[in-house]
Amino acid sequence: MGAVRPPDAWSRNTPLLRATRACLRVVLRLLFRFRIEGLSQFPAGPAVVVANHPSALDPVFIGVAVSERVLFLAAEEYLTWRGVGWAMRAYGCIPVRRDETDTSAIREAVEALDRGLKVGVFPEGQITPAPRPVKRGAALLAARARVPLVPLAVIGSGEVFPLGAKVPRLARVTVRIGTPLPPPGPGRDAQQAAMDAVMDWIRAQQDLRPARRTPRYLP
Numbered sequence: 001m002g003a004v005r006p007p008d009a010w011s012r013n014t015p016l017l018r019a020t021r022a023c024l025r026v027v028l029r030l031l032f033r034f035r036i037e038g039l040s041q042f043p044a045g046p047a048v049v050v051a052n053h054p055s056a057l058d059p060v061f062i063g064v065a066v067s068e069r070v071l072f073l074a075a076e077e078y079l080t081w082r083g084v085g086w087a088m089r090a091y092g093c094i095p096v097r098r099d100e101t102d103t104s105a106i107r108e109a110v111e112a113l114d115r116g117l118k119v120g121v122f123p124e125g126q127i128t129p130a131p132r133p134v135k136r137g138a139a140l141l142a143a144r145a146r147v148p149l150v151p152l153a154v155i156g157s158g159e160v161f162p163l164g165a166k167v168p169r170l171a172r173v174t175v176r177i178g179t180p181l182p183p184p185g186p187g188r189d190a191q192q193a194a195m196d197a198v199m200d201w202i203r204a205q206q207d208l209r210p211a212r213r214t215p216r217y218l219p
Helices: 017-030 056-064 075-080 084-091 103-114 137-143 187-208
Strands: 035-037 049-051 072-076 093-096 116-123 151-156 176-179
Touching: 017 137, 017 151, 049 056, 056 072, 056 093, 056 151, 056 176, 072 103, 093 103, 103 116, 103 137, 116 137, 137 151, 137 187, 151 187
Parallel strands: 035 176, 049 116, 049 151, 072 093, 072 116
Antiparallel strands: 151 176
């Protein structure tokens, strides 16, 4: 994947980015009654943001919810998709090769954290409406960079844009931010325990949401 990219290119919170975020927040509130809960718990400084991934739109909801850029680890093949790849490059991401330990992506993520940025990880490894076994990569990054893990639950996005859908549906979406966890220890067991705690909280939020109405498709 080549050398680590200059972190200065990641960290620019440009007027265009701020304006785009503000416009999208209005649109999402109108269409999906978009809510952000727990924003006061979102820490300043570097952190690893850990989220569930029920929909392809989750990076959009998270990027609009928080006030600074989160560099998500994303499968590198998405960068070749027309439109999607452009948006990923414009917002900023860390490409990862699937089905292998991508050491260059790990170095890039740690470099970003060392520069004070936030890195986002979907530890289930793919879009999934149901819980899947999680990888400990997020905890490994947090341990190496000595930064907190921030649990973030995306609730309802799987009803808005489920796997296989071509048109979004009208349904409520909430992004709920949990209490950050301190950096885990260096051992595999400590890191797995940290990931279990984060994902237990995230999955509990799915059970706490109010009963949903039948979603409607957008025209």
